[in-house]
Amino acid sequence: MDRCHVISCMLIVGMCFLLSCGSDSITTPQELVSDGQLVSLQIDSQTSNVSDGLVAFQDENSEWLFNLNFSNNEIQLYNLDSKTLEKRMVFELQGPEGVGFIQGFHVHSMDSVFLFGYPMHNLHLTDTSAHIKAKFNYEPPLGYTSAFLHNAHFTYKPVLIGHKLLVNAKFEGNLREITGEELSSKKFGYSIDLKNSEVDLLPISWPVDYNASGAKLLDFSMAATDDRLVYSLVADHNLYVTDLQGNLLKTVNSKSQFMEESFESFGSTDRFETMKYVLASDRYERILYDEFRGVFYRFVFPKVDVQNEEEIDQLRRFPRKFAVMILDKDLNILGETLMPDNTYYPGNSFVGKEGLYISISHPDNPANKEDLMSFEVFRLEELE
Numbered sequence: 001m002d003r004c005h006v007i008s009c010m011l012i013v014g015m016c017f018l019l020s021c022g023s024d025s026i027t028t029p030q031e032l033v034s035d036g037q038l039v040s041l042q043i044d045s046q047t048s049n050v051s052d053g054l055v056a057f058q059d060e061n062s063e064w065l066f067n068l069n070f071s072n073n074e075i076q077l078y079n080l081d082s083k084t085l086e087k088r089m090v091f092e093l094q095g096p097e098g099v100g101f102i103q104g105f106h107v108h109s110m111d112s113v114f115l116f117g118y119p120m121h122n123l124h125l126t127d128t129s130a131h132i133k134a135k136f137n138y139e140p141p142l143g144y145t146s147a148f149l150h151n152a153h154f155t156y157k158p159v160l161i162g163h164k165l166l167v168n169a170k171f172e173g174n175l176r177e178i179t180g181e182e183l184s185s186k187k188f189g190y191s192i193d194l195k196n197s198e199v200d201l202l203p204i205s206w207p208v209d210y211n212a213s214g215a216k217l218l219d220f221s222m223a224a225t226d227d228r229l230v231y232s233l234v235a236d237h238n239l240y241v242t243d244l245q246g247n248l249l250k251t252v253n254s255k256s257q258f259m260e261e262s263f264e265s266f267g268s269t270d271r272f273e274t275m276k277y278v279l280a281s282d283r284y285e286r287i288l289y290d291e292f293r294g295v296f297y298r299f300v301f302p303k304v305d306v307q308n309e310e311e312i313d314q315l316r317r318f319p320r321k322f323a324v325m326i327l328d329k330d331l332n333i334l335g336e337t338l339m340p341d342n343t344y345y346p347g348n349s350f351v352g353k354e355g356l357y358i359s360i361s362h363p364d365n366p367a368n369k370e371d372l373m374s375f376e377v378f379r380l381e382e383l384e
Contacts, residue, residue: 053151214265
């Protein structure tokens with residue numbers, strides 16, 4: 001199958017699915033509630049119950065969960081309806097079928113899964129049989145790295161528009177020294193033409209005043225609807241909305257009630273102080289779009305007090321506390337739910353037809369079991 005035919009098939013499948021899963025947006029005040037229901041998946045001894053990356057996907061037959069396992073360079077495919085492992089997609093690092101190290105992946109359809117390598121410029125198209133259907137060679141724009149995708153923490157959803165794939169961009173530069181003027185020239189992403197491998201920077205760029213009070217982390221998440229992209233920056237209360245070509249439509253103040261008005265910065269070169277800033281200060285991480293209910297979930301990490309490196313090490317993978325904001329399709333805040341401390345692992349969360357699934361694989365959670373990948377299901381409930 002040639003590359004152009006592959007792309008055409010992908011577009012047809014994607015459009016059919018988009019037309020089938022639209023939802024009217026909820027507009028009344030909401031909170032996230034759970035009755036303690038768990039969805040548990042049996043894992044083997046080579047698979048951690050803390051995933052390297054999760055992607056949920058709904059087709060006309062079933063609800064699926066794709067799990068990335070770095071150690072085996074594989075993607076496991078679970079059927080969420082039957083809670084069984086259906087396939088193991090193991091990929092070669094080198095050779096004719098080699099894809100390099102898989103850093104992240106994007107499920108466009110069950111027959112079209114994009115594999116992203118990093119830092120190499122590896123972009124492959126596969127299906128759930130692990131057959132490599134196409135390899136795309138491209139050079140990132142000058143001053144930018146190869147397309148970066150990670151399916152945990154700062155999530156980003158690539159978008160296929162025509163034969164162009166919109167991807168996340170990281171630029172080269174010193175985070176501590178970049179000026180606001182320089183930062184405002186840096187773009188959030190670029191498109192890769194899957195026919196001719198040409199790349200084009202998107203119009204959306206970093207706010208000129210983002211680091212006005214001092215150097216900040218330069219991470220962000222992006223969620224996509226059928227007609228908009230919504231960007232959430234790690235140290236910015238605002239959300240930035242663009243069209244599918246990356247043109248800024250509006251900026252919406254979406255401050256969490258659990259965050260301070262101002263953000264801390266890289267105030268010191270001391271390692272402990274730097275790690276305290278990165279892991280224990282106020283920040284926003286992932287933003288997810290719930291196509292079943294027409295709302296967004298923005299994950300919030302309020303500042304926590306740490307006294308030593310042992311506490312920092314504990315926060316490196318397992319945050320002490322977090323909250324989830326609920327926003328309607330126009331980004332009006334509907335509510336915000338603060339989760340209990342040391343109970344969940346928000347880096348493994350996803351949206352499904354039953355609600356918002358959040359991993360319970362926190363080492364301090366008594367329900368956590370090493371041989372199970374388990375998620376608690378949270379549903380929206382209207383506030384009285």
